[in-house]
Amino acid sequence: MAASSIARSPVNPIVRHVICRASPSDHLSKTSLTIHGHYPKRCRHVPLLASLHGDTTRNNDRNAQALELQRVLDDFPYDVIPNDPTMLPTPLSSTQLSNSVSDGSRVRVAYQGVPGAYSESAAEKAYPNCEAVPCEQFDTAFEAVEKWLVDRAVLPIENSLGGSIHRNYDLLLRHRLHIVGEVKFAVRHCLLANHGVEVEDLKRVLSHPQALSQCEDTLSRLGLVKEAVDDTAGAAKHIASYKLKDAGAVASTTAAMIYGLNILAQDIQDDSDNVTRFLMLAREPIIPGIDRPFKTSIVFSLEEGPGVLFKALAVFALRQINLTKIESRPLRKQLLGASDDSNNGYPKYFDYLFYVDFEASMADEKAQNALRHLKEFATYLRVLGSYPVDTSMI
Template identity: 90%
Template sequence: MALISKCPLQWISCLLYWHTMIVYFPTFLLQAVESWLVDRAVLPIENSLGGSIHRNYDLLLRHRLHIVGEVKFAVRHCLLANHGVKVEDLKRVLSHSQALAQCENTLTKLGLVREAVDDTAGAAKFIAFHKLKDAGAVASSAAARIYGLKILAQDIQDDSYNVTRFLMLAREPIIPGTDRPFKTSIVFSLEEGPGVLFKALAVFALRQINLTKIESRPLRNQPLRASNDTNNGSPKYFDYLFYVDFEASMADQNSQNALRHLKEFATFLRVLGSYPVDTSMI
């Protein structure tokens, strides 16, 4: 995750920082936007190989920020080491857990012990600072330039189609339009009962609105609930929040009607943002 200012060019280039910045306290970045220290934050939300980044979904609800854009970024992992170190010298490799998972086949073939750290750039900085001879890092080519490391191997990810989706967050929402494709992200909760989730999703299907993502996360303040409070022997259920992305703008009357319908039986509903769809790959 990275911080950026208002400049659109910085919004694009900052995606590189997720692979080159050390991020120990992700919540600090969103707090910095809320506190007017910076104007925007960029949050990685899902990867085509590693799946959803659950911690960041939780952050979307915890902070009162709005999604104002998205970018899908092709990830290219490299195996880095200090100069003079060869692949056969390596015993272990450091990186973010998702990066290690995305390079599992290559790292297994090399017989390297994997050690997870906070992020890819942090791994590169660690082996450079400590001048390690038996350890490498999975990180970007930009991290190699920044920390003076040698690239032992490029494109070591298991799948060439390795894409991370990022969200741009701001204090104020943008005004949604209908002049180009838009996506809207919402989060809601429901009462326990048969077919309740089906009914919730049906409000979109009935209006021919396509869903592109659905993610469930535990409702932390009340994780367990009995089906009948008056019966101590009744089964208990986990309460969940449902994060949904759908292909429509909040300026579209169809979307407004769908959410109005959803509000009839949702116990909680919040629009996280309505923003232009990223239709190109960087």
């Protein structure tokens, strides 16, 4: 594993070397980066500047990989950005994937957003006492895991009110990460504003599109103009930073505390049962078992034709396997405008991918037989992960 090029900041490097260490959270042996150097003890995040360009490669022999990484990165001149301990960590960006100093005893988990985001709370529920690493975009969180900068990523996949997060379905296909778990998190939205601002002073409200849609009735009743931003906590941070008097944010109570905002109203979501399901992603799959409830996620494509999807889903029904989710997404770069013989003269516009979750472990013979059956007529089939079901009380 090697970095092809590094963009460095003109500050004094104080980190001396990088060593490879197996993450204590993993059952499988793998390599993670731990930074050592002479720096004072600070808050849990100390951002570093280090841009990695190009894809990293992985050797089949993990011991050889660790030795090679040690050789290449020994005395590597990473630079540390001086940071006020009271400041919050800067989210990782796709063009500048920053590393954070870790003491090696906690799992490092990437999430999308800024501190105070619901995703951060979900990451801490999935991995208690983890070192949560904020990322600007969903893509960045995937890349951070692939580049060994973090151990895991926890990302939303669906909400009980807003539906599926389509971007993450597409990214699951684009990247080679594995689903190793799920966590369900109850989302309770609040209307936040700067101190001294009342509800009647507000003209607009900022938040993530999903959060705005989940509070549609309340926000419409208040007559507020809805403005979409990247994440809920980011909206809270924005109105606090610019001391806006005419704008509020839909975010969590944690975000209100972090950014010093006043809570004008609590539980403003349209339905009290507002739950978001998050996926836990890793570089390696876990070994599925049959000792507890398991779920398996797959993605497949089919040739067009009458009853083909029915036949695909029948492989599960014939074996009494319950489906919990099915999502269809267009297969990109497959737009066709001309008709062909297989469509009986009708224009063929899209090829589709089908994402399916079913209640069975890949250690179960009936699940293996179902996928063997499906593979007989699927044009593409990939297992995204087989992992324990989150049965905890939300």
